[in-house]
Amino acid sequence: MLHKGNVVRTMAVVLTLVLVLVFTLVPLWARAQEPGTRNLRQGDRGPDVTEVQRRLTRWGYYFGPISGTFGAETLRGVHLFQRRNGLPVTGIVGPLTFAALGIPMRRDVPAPNRTAAVTPGGGVNPNDMHMLARAIYGEARGEPFEGQVAIAAVILNRVRSQKFPNTISSVIYQPLAFTAVADGQFYLTPSSEAYRAAQLAINGWDPSGGALYYFNPRTATSAWIWTRPYIKTIGQHRFLR
Structure with a gap:
């Protein structure tokens, strides 16, 4: 039979463990619901789904309730948004779709250094190079070559600026930021000149x-x-x- 003192100590230990779990897991759960901290798909629920629904509603892609539940109507809205914005039509709200919605993906690691991401001569990955070239071709084909390089430079300057997202794709896909994305010219095949202009800006x-x-x-x-x-x-x- 346990002595009264032992019972009290046991209960104190159990209570302490419960409190530790509560204070550890609740913030993690809350963070997991912040927009851009996880990929979203049909069946998901939370404030991050609510934010996606709000943005899709604002731009005319979703007409259902702002419920925080990723149901069939939300899936249709995501499909429509992805199709009209030249994104892979997966129905999953991942990094590219978040960027196009103006919601940068968050990570559990320090944010990339804005200057290091586009350090002169440091290079970028092939996808970013292709996106820069598409932006140049869509926005400035027919312009002097210097003007084409300048368009790419503006995009890179935005990546470095605290006023804008910190990746090339997020800057380009910001809603209404670039006419070529809105009218579809961004999705044309870029010329070799556009790639050369992108490289010089980089x-x-x-x-x-x-x-x-x-x-x-x-x-x-x-x-x-x-x-x-x-x-x-x-x-x-x-x-x-």
Whole structure:
């Protein structure tokens, strides 16, 4: 038979273990529900699903309830969003789809150093090179070669800036950031000149003068863009801070 003192000590140990588990597992569970911390698929639930539903609703891809449950209607919305944005139509909200939704994927490791990610001469992976070339070709084909390099430089400048996502794909897929993504020209096959321009920008050439924005004054419809500090004009594009 246990003495009263032993019972009290045993209960204290059990209570301590329970509290340790609660304070360890609850934050991990909460973090797992933050947008961008896990891939989402049909059947998942949580605040991260809610955020995806909100964004799909805002852009006209989802018309169901904002329930936090990834059901059949959410799956249809994800399929439609992926199809119209040139993404693999998997129905799974992974890194590319999160980036296109403007939700950068989070990791349980330190965020990549923004400058190291695009260090001049350091190179990028083939997929990022291809995306840069597609952006150049979609946004600036027919422009002077210097202007094509400047477009890539703006993208790389955004990656380095705290105001924007810290990967090339996330910058390019930010909603409404680039006309070529919105109108589909981003998905055309880039020319060898576009690849050369991308490589020179990666190597460190920045004809834009450190610009974070650019626009064509003949086609721009945003009044806001005219308020940005002007740097220079190359071809038909004005480059801005």
